[in-house]
Amino acid sequence: MAKTKKRGNGEGSIYKRGNKWYGLVTVGRDAEGKLVRKPASGSTKTEVAEKLREISQQYKGIDLKQASSYTVAEWVYFWLENYAKPQLEETSFNSYRYNLENHIVENFGHYKLTEITGMDIQVKYNQMFSDKEKYSSTTLKYVHNKFKLCLKQAVSNRMIAHNPCEGVLLPKARTAKKVQSMTVEEQQKLVEYCETDEYLNLFIFLVGTGMRIGEALGLTWDNVDLEERNIHIVKTMIEIHGNPSFKNCPKTDSGLRTIPMSKRVHQIVLDRRKAHRDLNHLNLVFFSSTYNFRTTANLRRLFQKTCDNAGIKQYNLHALRHTFATRMIEKDCNIKVLSAILGHKDIRTTLQTYTDALDAYKKEKMTEIDIFS
Known part of the structure; x- marks a missing residue:
């Protein structure tokens, strides 16, 4: 009587169905003591056996009993508190927590840590990205990177064999909208309407400096040099759960920069200094x-109302920064200088963002300059 060949260690059970081979290998027990088995498939028995051995090897030393007791939500919160928090500044930690809580826990929190797959993540990311109002490619990339970092720690802790975020493809970025900037006439109307109101002159300040909204709202007097007429950008204002706070710019960040003040901007800041010296505990300008x-939500509503009252079409707040950049290009500002003032990491960002303004500038110069004369 022929003896049945005993399966090798890690080979698992293999069977054929139709023209394809399938297999299962036991890799451990979960928190309830139940066997945890992982599948594999292939065109030959040998191929499946090899895959099962690889799976068995991957799970060698994995603490499935501990890992299976965690849902993704539970692991995210554990990682935030015990791994992320000790390494991050408070504002950065709050940003991590807010994004993981509102995007990852909300969409993946119910999965078991040991059961979530790259396919689960890929399908859900595609669904999330279809919500154009909530998810831009930048937001999804940020969230994905933090989730990947969180699961990387689970791999290091030998709780899961591999990081399911590896191999996930982020949806292709949507075609960027053309930047909106005011015409010279619209800009003048806005300035005329705002210049007599000290609460509205922030809009003139933004047009005159090209600063980001958070940078202006987080500007404090210790970063303003009225004598040298310079503004030093070293921090910004961020809002987490609607609560505003300061966030320092990293020392290697291109956002860390100095912006010279024009005559009009200098006068706005000087007037505010004289009128409101030492009036607020945060030392805000x-x-x-x-x-x-001041919060961005309130500022956004105020700006919409201001556009109506000034007799110009509706713009978003970021258009003030774009208007600054467009005027600078029109006035022959060197593109490297402009890029530095705007705080762009790469001059290519400036070139790509303001393509239309640069094209108009080139056309104007080509009609002005005759190299044959």
């Missing part, structure tokens, strides 16, 4: 009626 941070 631009503050609310309660001497606290």
